[in-house]
Amino acid sequence: MLYVDVIVPLPLSGVFTYKIPDLLADRVIVGSRVIVQFGKKKFYTAIIHRIYDSDEPKTGIKEIISVLDDYPIVLPEQLQFWEWISSYYMCTLGEIYKAALPSALKLESETLVFLDASFEAKEPFTANETKVFDVLSDSKPLRISEIEKLTGISNAIPYVKSLADKGAAYLNENIQNKYTAKTEASIRLAKNYSESELNEILNNLKRAKKQEQALILFLELKKEEGDHPEFFIQKKLFLGQTGISSSVVDALIERGVLVSFQNEIGRFDYGDSDLLSSKILNPFQEKAYNEIYDNFKEKQVVLLHGVTSSGKTEIYIQLIKDAIERGERVLYLLPEIALTTQITERLKSVFGNKLLVYHSRFNDNERAETWQSLLQKEECQVVLGARSAVFLPLRNLGLVIVDEEHEASYKQQDPAPRYNARNAAIVLAGIHQTKTLLGTATPAIETYYNALSGRYGLVTLSKRHSEIELPEIVPVNTKDLRKRKQMKSILSPPLVEEMRNALGRDEQVILFQNRRGFAPLIECKTCSWTPKCLHCDVSLTFHKGQRVMVCHYCGAVYSIPTECPECKTPTLEMQGYGTERIEELVQETIPEANVVRMDFDTTRSKRSFERIIADFEANKTNVLVGTQMVSKGLDFDNVSVVGILNADSMLNYPDFRAHERAFQLMMQVSGRAGRRHKRGLVLLQTAHPGHPIISYIRNNDYASFYETQINERQLFRYPPFYRLIEIVIRGREEHVVDGLAVEFAQVLRQSFQERVLGPVKPGISRVQSLYIRKIVLKIENQASPQKIRELIEFYQKQVMQNPNYKSVLLHYDVDPM
DNA sequence: AGCACGCCGACT
């Protein structure tokens, strides 16, 4: 008897065993998708993890309902990768499966259902079966989701299945049909005519001038394109280029000279690649490029430490070209907010249709198409993507590039799998026996430590593009100005003056404030009451545009009170500055400025995001106010002044990485200032101009910054010297959550002793009506992650036996950020 | 994560 172990898209540990019915026995492949019934009601698309034969009789095992693919959708390397993530990040395979596949491929909702025309009812339908049957007979084949919409049945899969069992309907079992590739009518010659045959045809067309002309044009086009006998062109394109009417081409098809066929085209047409055209590396880039290869001889991972504007991208492009030449694929990761049109356009111009782009702003069908293209089209050799692109099926992977490797957004926070795509990418490269290049101007402390200790190779690129100088960074002492009563708002007089100067020279300004909304706090001047979220332990941010108060943790929206609900006086006051308020303030202070704001709220759609960038690039706007969004992946060449409005908020954040983050962020924002042949100016508003981090930024001194950070890390037992595992406990009742946290920490101490920290009540101790406690484990690097994991899970089982804790949620965050 | 099974309060 044949069995399969499958992964179901649920947060359950382990795999589940199903029988393979004889009919499907020769169709199952590891990595392909199957439909299974799981539990009493639910049907899921599962992934085959293992196929095996066994004579041992097993009870309570269901059969696979259908097989969806004749080829693996998930490659063996990917399954191995999933296993690693599951084990290292302490999550289930099901959670990874859910995160990895675009949901269009998890076809509960996507399956097409056909009606069997020859069906004759032998037994009556149930009410729901009738409903499904009726909507199907009214129209074309329907997707299950469409059936659900039309019938109002919330889960139609069982009824579709029972109709299929009765022979009334069938499911298309070949993914190629299911996945609706875009096709377009194309034309080509009916056969490979000889010269004389063609002459004869043209002679016969003497009386049909239009047709003759059309054929001649077609043949000319064919010749231009290399005279390939199989030459074809999309009909629409041909008509457009030649001005021939459709009926003329149809007549040629009717005559049998041309044939029309459906040619599958991708949704993304980036044109041809132009591998020869791009710029040649300058001597510094050339040197770095060679050093990267030297390092790859011995090291699996190389860090390219290159200052902003040193042209790392050019080096990447060269490395990608090399991989393409070797016939291999490249995965190029960027943080989501750095994946701008600027970079995609740049790569498109070089790699054309070899390039695939993958990130969350693409819809699900587009993502599914990218997945299928990688499985089926050899020529798709370059993938540019955000975090989740590490899950793509990259057969024949030859290089992984992780740019801006220090970015915290590589770490997925919620939900599981809480993986770090930078570290996962290194493991992925290892599975494919290939190399990883990490790039950044401000390496993560962990990465730089690995590079200095020799675990990674290190290549430094310190020379900027010749005509671009590093900006001048000037702190503005807000404490001083405040004492002298000169800080009337968050815009200090020196900043306003420099802004005016820049705008007067027709140059542009970027203002950076890492807080969205209008004011992060509302306070009653009489009784100091502040509005708080009903579900979370945070105060609400006032959003002026939408005239509401918003909880930035759960998204809850509240209306604005006109008077204080506590003391009934109308003395509510805005405290603090968000981007929205700064936008308004700039407009008031400098009325002639053309201010635009870029933050989460103004860039909800892909369109508005690109619009804001395009307008600023075109100088239609001249002051850009934004959150960290303005710091990544954008190069504007007319920005001469950058204002960092509140450096202190970043430095005072209670986290061991706060200084590192502040340094990286401010360095990056500063990098936006400066134009060709003109040095940029960065004004950094702070109450502590002597803060060491600020002087490191001023002096562009990564080495000293690193030195202080690494010492602190060692002293306080933080990464890279120790590995952190955070245990997060959440629940509706505070005392239960607290009880479990205390008890869990206690039993953990039996084995881990002083390595257990907490439990602590986090700064934001309640989110979405759930109280939170955290326990942190600091584990020595040399300890086996697998042993640690087993030990923790053993203790978890032990404490969770207490029935009081059954309603509490617990998860692990390995290498939290 | 769902979903069923099961054991106690307020309603016909």
Place this chain on the structure above:
DNA sequence: GTCGGCGTGCTC
């Protein structure tokens, strides 16, 4: 006496 509340436990 039943309807339904959501607490626990299982899903191959």
